[in-house]
Amino acid sequence: MLTALKKLLTNWIAHFLMMWIAIIVFTVIPYLYHVHIWGNYIYNTDGTPVSGLQYATNLNKDLFVVALFIFLTEAVRQFLFKKYHFIVFIAGCLLTGMISCAGIVYLRPHVFQQQGKLSAIEPILYISAYAFVYVTVRDYYLQNRNRKLHRIQQSENELHALKAQLNPHFLFNALNYLYGTALKEKASDTAQGIDIMSDMMRYTIHGMHENFVPLQDELKFMENYLQLQHVRLPIQDNIKINTQIVSDDHNHQQKIAPLLLLPFIENAFKYGISMDAQCEVQIKIVVAKNELHMEVFNTIIQNRAEVSGNNTGIKNTIKRLDLLYPNSYQLDHKNTSLDYKVSFWLKLNS
Structure with missing residues (x-):
């Protein structure tokens, strides 16, 4: 359980940092570009223009909601996706959207009052859709990457196996000879150990070339x-x-x-x-x-x-x-x- 929580925390931090960078790129940079080309169009209460740093700081509340729904998305991916029925995964995505929307309402109580109750459904659907697409696309990417890495590792394992198994037939013949000798000398424990070792070596040689047994x-x-x-x-x-x-x-x-x-x-x-x-x-x-x-x-x-x-x-x-x-x-x-x-x-x- 501790390993799973560490993995969840690591994925959440990496995901949030990428999302935070994306928010900066798609909001703050266009704002600065607009100010540079056409002049400032947002002002503080004292009449001074809003700087780029102030504009980025105003996103703090939104970043809290972003951190919340990213954490829930990573939790759904790690604890629900492909571990339970597909409907449970869909329900987890919808729950992510509803909890995140509740966070928006808590931080900005008046955000939906002027737009009507129906508009509150839209962010739930958008966040749920994001969670669904992110989890499925990332799983597809990871599966492809893992298949490639597994093929590489399998080739390396087979190479190591070939180096280690200079002559398996010779080894088995030697073990059979030692087994027979031990029986003649009435060394039952030695014979039993040789017999067990022979079975283990046979399984090891066979298993090296199989993905699953x-x-x-x-x-x-x-x-x-x-x-x-x-x-x-x-x-x-x-x-x-x-x-x-x-x-x-x-x-x-x-x-x-x-x-x-x-x-x-x-x-x-x-x-x-x-x-x-x-x-x-x-x-x-x-x-x-x-x-x-x-x-x-x-x-x-x-x-x-x-x-x-x-x-x-x-x-x-x-x-x-x-x-x-x-x-x-x-x-x-x-x-x-x-x-x-x-x-x-x-x-x-x-």
Whole structure:
């Protein structure tokens, strides 16, 4: 929620600054041009001509209304558009117009008295139409930009994948040989770890070339990763690991971008596990009603690199989320220096 509010505030400020510049360009500059060519035609009560600065200052009340309806427009775009039925989006645009018009009446109580009640409907419609056009046009622009960026990133990912996968068949054959050797030597834990690693590598190689994969494959990959951690870590009283993965996708219809959840869970084990100190890792993934909710918690081991959330893996994941799931995810993280918690929500594709 905090991330969504920061994004709303950032978009509002940028949108308002552009609108303020546009108002200056289309009102103050023509006024100054008119004064320069034909002389001043607006005067103060004391008879002195109104300067350009005074003319711009008189727009302060109007700028308050502009700031209000821009804020409401950005809120409709972020919280209603494509998240609810189209009618809800239309209603949000109309509500933006009505609230903004109420702001006009509050600041200028007599503005509609001479023009009649019917004229009060016009600014509501104009502001509502602006909100509708702005949101739809911006969404169209962002979708086109994201598609281009995604194609570029996909090409880069495939290049990195090719560099990393010098000979996948050789690696799989080597893993199969080690698996068979471990079974002969009755090293069941080693054999299990090799088997899990083989499945994970197969999924990684396949997922690198896909935009979206079945959700169940991603969840199976996460289960393999967690199982591998259980095999790797010794059973000790100071290490507490609780994991839960639940999904209602019984028909295997939902899809997700591959390897999207791994960086958050990987960080929990990287920064939260110690062989000596008390430590705890909690991971909960729940898929219900076409939505994925994930909670990741880990204690922070002292005298180890601080978890800042700005490492490369997390940054790349956020870029992928912005490209593939614009306005369809929420990511919040909290670092208390003693523990670290990630809350993640995602609207899934079908």
